[in-house]
Structure formats: C-alpha cells, structure tokens
Amino acid sequence: MSPTEPTVFEIGAPGRGATDQWPEATPAEALDDLPAALLRGSRAALPEVGELDAVRHFTRLSQRNFCIDTQFYPLGSCTMKYNPKACHQYAMLPEFLARHPLAPDSSGQGVLACLYELQEILKAATGLAAVSLAPMAGAQGEFAGVSMIRAYHTSRGDHARDELIVSEAAHGTNPATASMCGYTVRELPVAEDGDADLEALRAAVGPRTAGIMLTNPSTLGVFERQIGEIERIVHAAGGLLYYDGANLNAILGRVRPGDMGFDVMHMNLHKTFATPHGGGGPGAGAVAVNARLEPFLPVPLVGRDGSAYRLLDERERPQSIGRLSAFAGNVGVLLRAYVYVRMLGRTGLRAVGEHATLNANYLLARLRAIGYEPAYPERRASHEFLITLRREARELEVTAMDVAKRLLDYGFHAPTTYFPLLVPECLLIEPTETESKATLDAFAEAMARILEEARREPQQLRSAPHSLPVQRLDDVRAAKQLDLTWQAPAAAPAPPSG
C-alpha cells in the first residue's frame, strides 16, 4: 500500500468530470428569473475527476481503514458486533429508499409496519411500556430521556429538582447531556469493588434530585449488584432512574431495565442491534419509558388504528418533549435493526447476552492466565472487562496506549483505552457474541506475544504501529497548526473560497 494517497483535489484535471452522471445542461434563459445579485460569482472549488478516478481514489481510501469485515474489534463499550449483510440489503430496497418523508402514511404502510413492530419488540426486550424511535444517536436518546425526566417533574409543578446524579465512571455523554438539559451534575463515586458507593448516594439525594443516570453493567465491566437498593433510594427521594443502554448487550434476553426499576432508557441500535457504525454514524438511539413518562416521548411515534399505521405528531401527543429531527429519525437504520431482531427472534435475543458474556469471561480467563492484571479480579465479567497495565507501565515503561497500538500491527483493532479514567492504564475489552473461539484465541495469542515483547524489546511497542500507512501522528501539531481544509498550491488559479 502506498504510504500516502493524494487528496481528491490533487487527482483529475481541469474540466474533467463524471459527465455521464450529470443531467443535461439547462438553457441559460431557464434561469433568467434568478436575480443576479443573489447568484454565485465563481464556481465552488470541487474535484474534477472521472468516474474511474473517483472509484480508485475512494476504494484506496477504504483500504486504509480497519473495519469489522476485516478485523476483530474488541472495543469496550462500543459493541462492535458483526453487521449482517441482509440488514443492509433489505433496508436498501428501492421502494424504501425512494419514499419521501412527507409522503402520506398511506404510501408508507410497509415501512411503518416494520417500525411499529420494532417499537413493540423493543418494549418487550426492555420491559418498559412505550418506545419512540425518533432519536438519531445514543447521545440524542440520552438527551430525549433526560428531557422527559425534566418534563415529568415540570408537569407536577416540581421545579426544585435541578441536579442529576451521574457515576464518575459514566460515559462522557452522560454529564454532557445533563448540562444540555440544564441540569447540574453531581458525580457519584465508585467503591473499591466496582459497585456504586451507596453512602455517597444516600448523602447526594434530596429534594433537588431530578434523577440518576446509570449504566448496568457499568462501564467497569461488572454488574451493579446493589441496583435494587439504588432504585429504592432514588425513587424514595422523588428522583427518576435513567438507564444508559450502552451496555444492554450484556443482559439482552436475561434481565430487563424495566424490571430493574428504571423509568427511562435509550438503546444504541448501532451497538446492541447490529446496525453499522459507518466510520462514526449513523446511529439510532431509540428511547423506552414506563407509563408515567409515556406522554412525554419525542415525536413522531408510529401508531396503529386497526390495520393501518400512521405517524403521530404533536397534535396527538401534546405533552411530548417535541421533535428531534426534521422528519422521522434515522429510518434506514431502524429498518436494519428490525431485520436483525426479526432474524434473532425470541431465542436469538436471549442467546446474545449469554454468548456476549461467555466470550468476555473466556477472554478474561485467557488474558489472566497469560499474565495481564484484571482491574476487578474478584468480579465476574459482564459482556466486557477491564485490564490494567499499571504494573507494566511502572516496571517496563510500556503503557496501555503502547499495547493498543501494537495490537494494530497484529491485525486487531485496539480495545478502548484510558476509559474509565478512574482505572489507571486500562484497556476495556468487549469481544461481542459474534466472534468465534478461534478469533478470541488468536487475539489472546497476540496479547501474549505483546507481553513478551514488552519485556524483551519494549521499543517495539513504544513506536508501534509499524505496519500501517502512517505511524503515530503529531496531535499537538494538528491542534496548533490547524489544517482543516485542503488549499490549492499558491500558483494555482483558484484556491477554495473562504
């Protein structure tokens, strides 16, 4: 592979284009009603390439990516499971793609039936009373969930609740969401054994508590065993419980957030329900709620009258927190999740949580035998687990980042590094249920060789990766000498405007 690929602006030639893809030219008089003062002076500086130029360029760029289709991705908290091809193919049927979002419901009975059934299945899987598919990502689902908590308290005239309790190990989106919803964040410490510090919780709750945001299993890769007590403390104080569905894969089909006493949650369909990550989106962050929050769900919802499906908006849902997108959310992602969950069915759903947990505990056992240190050695792993390299950092001057980067050379994507922050030099490892024992064994083998390298030739790790198109990048330079857009060389006649 060539070490560099020129930008698309540097290939092609002036005047070249994929002309067969363009519409025919329009006579100038067809535009003579557009006021001259509102027209663009010069053409935008866009690429000038033929179709084959573009195909080769973007194919070559694609080859400079790791992806699930080529690599194992043990990324903790990200649930990088296989994205079945059927989900893509059946969501891309031409009629589904061509349907305009404002076309009448009567011309969308097929797609609306899928979405309605997905709502019903997600209700059953979460043990909650109602679902909205509107949020377009996990973070937007969180926003919707916390907004509903706020709307609930407001609807009761309870305006004193301005604090949200968030675990110190929570995903960054939790406190960021709380702020976006106008709440002050109170951080809840974690006890030595990885469970929440209940004394701190008891001290934190009160008349200002709007609720608590929890991930269970937590981001430490363990199940919060005191969830029953937490539920009693928060509810007794008048707060609500928010379930961050990032780790739902761990318990899918075994335990339901609704049964744990949670009032509201979001699901990351791009994690638990196998829709693709797409190099950073699109996701989908469906929300589920119990009966008392149901009036506040974001619109649109899919409703059914007899055998006809229709979108319900603010007119039918006057207490809704409102709209989150211009139209109906990431429908194409929802169709993929629907295909996946129909293929799993009842039995498959239960097998997900079981095999995700089996894989994590197996890999933990293998890595432990090799000599890696679990962060919570006394605890059972959930669908993911934390190891800490504090000993290697101290004795061998090799960091978690070095191990992560070296894994890339062995053809494995790096685990999540340095999260949660409270465990030093940590790697958060989540294998997911779609990986075979053989893959886990190969990964354990690579980890064994890396540990050996750390002892014998640590420089190999510190300077890794060696086999990729680039080595470690200068992040300080990237931030200090900001280069965010390609600029034509000074000699060229037309630099990009701006």
Next chain:
Amino acid sequence: MAFIPHMSADVSAMLRTIGVASIDELFDEIPPELAAAELHDVPEPLNEMQIGRLMRERARTDGAPLVFVGAGAYEHHIPAAVWALAARGEFYTSYTPYQAEASQGTLQVIYEFQTMIASLTGLEVANASLYDGASALAEAALMAVRANRRSTSKRLLVPTTVHPHYRGVLETIAAPQGLTFDPLPYAANGGIDAAALARGETADCAAIVLQQPNFFGALEDVDAITDWAHAKGMLVIAVVNPVSLALLKPPGAWGTEGADIVVGEGQPLGVPLASGGPYFGFMATRRSYVRSMPGRIVGRTLDRVGRVGYTLTLQAREQHIRRAKATSNICTNQGLLVTAATIHLSLLGAEGLARTAAACHARTRALIERLCRLPGVGRRFAGPYFHEVVLSFDRPVAPLLERLARAGIVGGYDLSRHYPELGHALLVCATETKTEADLERYQQALAQALQDAPSARRQP
C-alpha cells in the same frame, strides 16, 4: 443461532477455561429477584429467506409514486458509484476514527468533505457533520450564543420562513439551556418582512437565523439582512440547501462580512430520501469560531517520521474529554452519509452540481407554468424563488392530494397546518429527476382532481 458462531464443543471448552459449569453461572452476580426476562412478545426467528420475502412484500406495498414534494428533502439522481463505494465494508463497518493509524481512509474522507463544505458555503472551516439539518440548526443556535462576544443575550430571531420542523427541533434542543426565539413575519413576496426589521423591536439578540432559499422556496434579501444583523451585533446563522449553492451566492459572501455560521441538510448530496433518514447535517464557520463549534473535526498533520496523515483534532471541545463542560453531547455523527456525499460531490464537481441545480430550477419553473394554467391555481408569492414554490388554490388542498396519491403522485406539502393564514396553499417542487412527461402527468392528474374535488365556493 443467528450470527453466533459457537459450536457446542466451543462452549464446553470455554466454560472449562473459565472454570464454571454453565453459562447461567456467569450471571451469578445478578440478584436472583431480577427474574429472567419474559420475551413472549418477541416473535419466533425468521431465516434470511423468510425475512427477505417479508421485506420485499412490504416494500412493494409502499410502491413507487412520482414525487413532487421537497420541503427539506429532495429527490436527486445518485450516481451508481456513490453507494457501491460507501457500502464497502471498510467504510460501512468501521468505527469512529479514534485510532487514527487504523482509520486513515475515513479521516481523509472527512478532511476532503470539510474542504468541499467550506468551499460550497464560502466559509473557512467545517466539521465532520451533525445528525441532520434541523439538529444542526439547534447546535448552531447554541454555538452562536457561546461565540457572540458582543452580546450576552440568549434570544434569537427566527423568521417564520424557516422550516417549521427546524423551528420545532430548535425549541426541543436549545430551549432547555435558556435560549428563546422571537419570530419574524414574512411579507407579500414570501421573504422576511423588512418593515418588521426596521421597527427595531429586535434589540439585543445573539443571532438571526436566515434560510436561503427559505421554506417557501423564496429568495431572501440575504445581503441586506446580514448587514442589518451585524450592525445590531448579532451573528448570522445561514440555513442553506447545498445543491442551491452551486448557483446561489455562498453565505460567506452575504453582505459585507458574510454569514458567521452555516448549516444545512446534506441529504441532497447523494443520500436517498428513505422516509426521512439517515441524512446528515453540515456546519461551517469562521476560523475564529472553530473552538466553539460542536462535533468531530479532522485535521491534517504529520506522523513521527514526517509523513502526511489525518487525525481528529480540537477534541478538548468534546464530551469524552470535557464531560459536563463540552460544547455538545454529540459523539456519533453521520459518517457513512458524509462518505457518500464526498463521493457524490467528487463525481458531480462544481459543473455537475451547477447543472443539477439549474435543471431543478428549470423543472420547477416549467411545472409551475403548467399548473398555473389550471383554473383556481396561482402562485401565492410574487418574489423570486429557487426550485420550490407555494401555489394557492381556491379550495382545500388535502382532498386534492388524496386524489393525486390515488393516481400515484405525491403532489406537494399542504401548508394549512403550519401556515393557516395562507389559505389553501401547497408547496411544490420538481427536481432534475422529472421529465416533461412526468410534469404532464402531474398537470393532467391535478386537472382531474380539480374537476372531482369540490371548490370552496360550492361547499355549503
């Protein structure tokens, strides 16, 4: 088992390694009172052949009507190469590019995308996308309040000519942080009422939102309004259709100083209509505001041996670093759609995009000429427009749309709900995908519908 590759021998060997007797034992930290989930309401599994048949049947149910509605989502030809490339597993199944060395493909695509958006909008920097056009506007409103050093106000001027759904999303997402929105009325030409601006009831706002073309398809006097807003110390948030920017003045050139933040719906750039998503929102701004911008940003840099490479940068703005003090909670954006748009814009180039924009306008103009020949049909506003127009009727629009739908035509967007003061009004649009024969078919179907549907006068 669906997508779970374990043979029973594997499971036994793995349990032995772990030192437990059964998978159930792995759940022994879960309190027993949390009973095993009841999943009766989840159907039995389908295999791939069965789900394929079901999905094809449902797709057939939806059919393939002729679409003459825009209102924020537009049907365009998408070159075959766009999704053939974007759906490659290396783009489709990769993660957010935190591990830069293993994500150079995605990162370079985003860098190229940022360059294209900056060039189209005429601003200096762009981010890696937001969820859609409406949520991008909400993020822009929050950003404007952060970035405006001349005003501490949390008020924004939001003309009623901005897409009503965008205004709804603005309220949902930005109001919890204390932002308030003052409406501005429109005038007889379909644009913002200049007299309302002159009345000066708009003191001390952080920003004005300016959509071009606006929701009615009408062209706003962007130069004058931008200068007016800047003179009042407001920032200007432009909301634009990226295809229109091939022909229309880029927001960076509006007025004397240009718009400050530009957002829009990226769907017209290679993304299928798909009942509303996934689409992507884009955002561009001045270099001096880049640290107030939400979302991922990719920068070009060097690696340790001096080779050019790409990486996420300015991450100190983001939730995974700043937590409660982040610019936004956004993390996932719309990477795959950005990939499609970057390929789409590469294939079209400036010339192809300009041809698309011109063809859309010409088709809409031809459609309007045809429809306005029908009795009781006319243009609602007299001013200039681009590629989308409000028609007025002498009778309610909904029954006409129902008749058109039965004829296989999605005839437009009924404005009576959001703009009852307009009377019987319909927003219509034709893009480059429509032929003369399609326009003829619409004209005839509408003529028939007008014959069949009662006019206002005949109603009791």
